[in-house]
Amino acid sequence: MAKKIHLLPPQLANQIAAGEVVERPGSVVKELLENSIDANAKRIQVDIENGGVKLMRIRDDGDGIGKDDLALALSRHATSKIYELTDLTAIGSLGFRGEALASIASVSRLNLTSCLQGESRAWCATLHGRDMSVNIEPASHPQGTTVEVRDLFFNTPARRKFLRTERTEFFHIEEIVKRIALSRFDIGFMLRHNQKIMFNLRVAEDDGAKDKRVASLCGSQFIKNCERVEFNAVGLRLWGWLGNPEIARSQNDLQYFYVNGRVVRDKLLNHAIRQAYQDHLYDGKHACYVLFLECCPETVDVNVHPTKHEVRFHESRLVHDFVFSQLQRALTNAHVSTLATVEIDAEPEVMGSEQPRNTVAPRTPQTRPSATAVREQLAGYRQMTSPAKQTQQAFIPTTNSDPRQLPLGRVLGLVLENTIVCESEGGLVLVDYHHAQRCVIAQQLLQAWQGEAIPSQPLLFPASIQCSGETLALFNKAKDEFVKVGLSFDQMGPTMLMVREAPAPLRKLDFAATFEALSVSLLTQDDFKKTLQVLAVHGADVAVKQQDRESLNRCLRQCEQLSKEVQPKPWIVLDKARLKELVT
Structure with missing residues (x-):
């Protein structure tokens, strides 16, 4: 016999809804805090007992609720935040579904006391989760609202037995209050557990006060090792505190991202942030940040899940690329700025150029570099940014003689994409550019392998x-x-x-492709000199992309320094007699 369809009783319907909205005490605190914020509160006090199982009390000084609305406020799908379907396309409040209070009341003993602004009398609505009938009585209360939730899950024992220890449940509550306190600097927050004040945050009006709140909630180490950022473009604003890679953590417990003031956990945004940090963090480390994304409410859909933790962007690719590009640029600039501005007076300056460049120890992301290490890195980066000048100083004769008097003469131009045409006193010289670069780099690597110093610095x-x-x-x-x-x-x-340091001729390599070729060489060759040749080939592939006259002349001067053992030479000489023979 088929079962008949029937309507569910209100209490059962509310308890089913509570299964989505009220997962644990922390979920209750989140919903009630959002209601207080939507009521324009400037001060919110949260009192917790026994991890929230015995009591959760949230008091605010917001707009309050009138007597006539109290019973309706505890009904399902009752709200003051939206009125019609079009309001869902531009939600500006944190709450809007009208489910939270009814769902909470169905699994607890709830008291709602409120006083409207300008009124002398407050009213208290009581609902104890049994028959869902609301009892309203006069009460004494200042302007604002207090919600007391006692004995959570008292009428659903199966749900209650899945709760964790008091310490664990309070940890989740504290994290939720912390997240919301970070999102609204214009509101003061107090959190107490078992009559003990955990934190008491005043309204933060200026940047200094905001930094102080972030430090108190995220730790002084974070605020000392982060960058204040703000970006505006394409109708989006991204601002907040971006943690330096040096304070990366082994877990993602210091990551706070907000969209229009709402705490979100969004895969799109998380991916953009991970991409921005991927060149700055070791494997298994997590970035630290407190970031706020502001956009037009019409461009983001928050009606995705009852918990409102997920959002959907209408222009998801635009948002992803904006967050990624701005954060990547900020991290790059911060890294270079840190190297350039670290105080170096703490240690005596080391003078002289006899120290080998490749003795700089690579720094780990968990520690700040010493003053000496920073000084040596800065010197190395200056060297790397002007290789042409330094190489010319090393290889170009200091006489003011005509370049045509040099063995390979002067550059006339580059033809056939890879052949340098030169003019010397003896005639024309044709140089295979790629072969020349390979010979030069191979000789530099071989000399370094045999004990001579080669300029080398940590990769940016x-x-x-x-x-x-x-x-x-x-x-x-x-x-x-x-x-x-x-x-x-x-x-x-x-x-x-992880490749951390490379010699100057190889710093722009495609390291993934290079190491793949090197692995084949190591597997098949016993002579490490053969592996150096492979490395030189990949270095030459990068070097020949520089085709300005200065780079071509520098290559000629380096070729003139090649040892006699390098055979065949990467050039041929067409003397005047040979040229005359070719053209007549």
């Missing part, structure tokens, strides 16, 4: 490389050999290498 952005366990073993075995030529890397996990 360490390169991460995914590889197999067998490949990792090969590189770890040859690690000391690579260090000799200024190429430094570390194993960051069972399948990852």
Whole structure:
């Protein structure tokens, strides 16, 4: 026999809804805090007993609720925040579904006391989750509203037994109050647990007061190691506090992101932030930040889930790219600025140019660099930003003689994409540009491997490389050999290498492709010199992209310094007699 369809009793319907809205005591606190904020409160006090199971009391000084609205406020789908369907397309309040109070009341003993602005009498509505009947009585209360929730899940034992310990439940409540306190600096918050004040936050009106609130909730270490950021573009505003990579954590417990003041956990935004940090963090580390995204309410849909933690953007790609690009630029600028502004007077200055560049120890993201390390890194970066000038000083004769008197003469131009045409006293010289760069880099690497110093500095952005366990073993075995030529890397996990330092000729390599070729060479060649040749080929691939006259002349001067052992030479000479023979 088929079962008949019937309407659910109000209490059962509300308890089903409570299963989505009221997961634990922290969920109750979140919903009630959002109601207080929507009521324009300037001061909110939260009192908790026994982790919220015994009592949760939220008191505010907001607009209050009139006597005639109290019973309706405890009904399902009753709200003052939206009126018609079109209001859902531009929601400006935190709450709007009209489910929270009814759902909470269905699984607890709830007292709602409120006083409207300008009225002398307050009223208290009582609802104890049994028959869902509301009892309203006169009460004494200042302007605002107090909601008391006692004995959570007293009438649903199955739900109550799944609650955690008092300490765990209060931890979740504290985290929720903290998140909301970070979103509204114009509101004061007090949190007490078992009569003990956990924190008491005053209204933060200026930047200094806001920094102080962030420090009290996120820790002094965070506020000391973060950057204040603000970006405006394409109708979006992103601002807040961006933690430096040095304070990255092993868990994501210091990540706060808000969209129009609403706490969200959005996959799109999380992906954009991870991408921005990916070149700055070690594997397994999580960034720290408190960020606020403001946009037109019509461009974001918050009616996705009853908990309102998820949002959907109408222009999701635009939002993703805006967040990613702005944060990436801020992190890059902050890294360079940190190197340039760190005080270096704490240690005596080290003078002289005899120290090898490749002795700079790579710094880890958990510690700040020493003054000496910063000084050496800055010197190295200055060297890396002007390689042409330095190389010319090393290879170009200091005489004022005609360049045509030099062995390879002067550059006339680049033809056939890869051939340098030069004029010398003896005739024309044709230089294979790629072959020349490969010979030059190979000689520099070989000399470094044999003990001569080669300019080498930490990479501005360490390169991460995914590889197999067998490949990792090969590189770890040859690690000391690579260090000799200024190429430094570390194993960051069972399948990852992190390249931290490279010699000047190789700093712009595609390290993923290069290390793949190097792994083949290490596997098939016993002579490490052969592996250096592979490295030189990849370095030449990058070097030949510089085709200005200064780079071409620099290559000629370096070729003139090649040892006699380099054969065949990367050029041919067409003397005047040969040229005359060709053209007649």
